[in-house]
Amino acid sequence: MSESEKPLKAELTVEYPFTRTTGKVIGAFMTGLREKRLFGIKRSDGSVLVPPLEYDPITSEPLTEMVEVSQSGVVETWTWIDPPRPQSPWDAPHALTLIRLDGSDTSMLHAVLAGSPSEMRTGMRVSAKWKEERVGHITDLEGFIPETKEVDS
């Protein structure tokens, strides 16, 4: 095929060329993750939402009072992920759970890094396990580990 007969080619990168800041509430939570700290936000009735939301999910009031909560909590419900989705942060089978941290009135979604489903039960206590290098992202939390095991970070 001569040079003039070759089809025209152009590089196309599919992108989402917009940025937005995470704001005072989500941003504060993400900054906390980088510092190995977990924050929630107080509602007008005194209860605490973790992870924090900018507006009250029931009354729609703007929320502003951040409070630090514990790095340990209770598994409210769980399922077993095997194999993990290719895009997910985890390579090994693990539990997907809703965890209510001590000091919080709501639960957050994250993994419990247990070896098998037989180690899982509703109501078990778990503690945060952090990544060595943290960038201010939900995956700075490597997951949670059962409290019977040694917390290594």
Next chain:
Amino acid sequence: MNESHNFRDVAVVSVASHQTKTLSEVNEVQLMADLISKCRNSAGVTQEEIGFTCSGSSDFLAGQAFSFVHTLDSVGAFPPISESHVEMDGAFALYEAWVKLQIGEVDTALVYSYGKPSAGSIIDVLATQLDPYYVSPLWPDCFSLAALQARLLLDKGLISLEKMAEISKRSQKNGFDNPNAVRSSKDVSIENLMNEPTIVDPLRVSDISEITDGGCAVILATGDKAKSLCERPAWIKGIDHRVDSHTLGVRDLTRSSSAFLAAEKAGGNIDRLDVAEIHGMTSAQELILEKEFCLTEETQINPSGGCLASDTMMASGLIRISEVARRIISGQADRGLAHATSGPCLQQNLVCVLEGE
């Protein structure tokens, strides 16, 4: 629905749907061209006589921006038509069409929706609808989230594994007479269902919906126009949709309060319901919905088999409406409730109550 308003009478006058495991060598345009023709022919109308056209589909599922524009080829968009689209299940497109008919400028509407999940990975597509900061980066698939909900119900003693198996059995038996049902069986037993392997603990194979390709088309008409197009129109007596928080951790996942509210506002249980078609992606979700809608033994629930038998993303909700309407139009039922859901763990819910005369 608030009785003090003067709503125009709107009815479903014609329906057509098709679902199958994999639509091979048939694209969305070909699928919908066939269904829309069937629907228009059975009502005896041409596209020129349709006042408004509204569709529901997902660009995320099709992998292409404005993918619904291609599918308009199946409608025939010349001469120019009045048209709209929702990135939602077709049941929500039907709601938009119902509002358009209330405005009073047009008397007929065509509503359709479709999905072809076989071309991609639906469980990953659904992960992208979640909170982009806290949840989506963890890529939880839709069935895992539904499993968290099912375990909460089991732990609290609100349902049992046997009860879930009974729902799966009902679906598979009912689906046997439905050509669109992909998972169906005449003689499935509770024992076999209880012994099925777990897919996402505690959900077994038959506890989760059977993902299929397909689509649905519905024609709506007002008052005398409806009576001229259909011998026994299925009148929309109430339609309402409500939303729970996007954040899973703040909701009581053992309930769907928005489903309850939508049914109450639509007048679901002010009178006997002969039939109910409910939209859940697990047996456990069907149990939640039965409770929220206060359904009793006098109501036949999911005679089509429901989504456990055949679940087409973006069309399953509209198909629930078409299944109830079809039974009213044919005289098999007098009054029915149709439900559509969207979002994780029954977050958004639409209820449509239909009646024959």
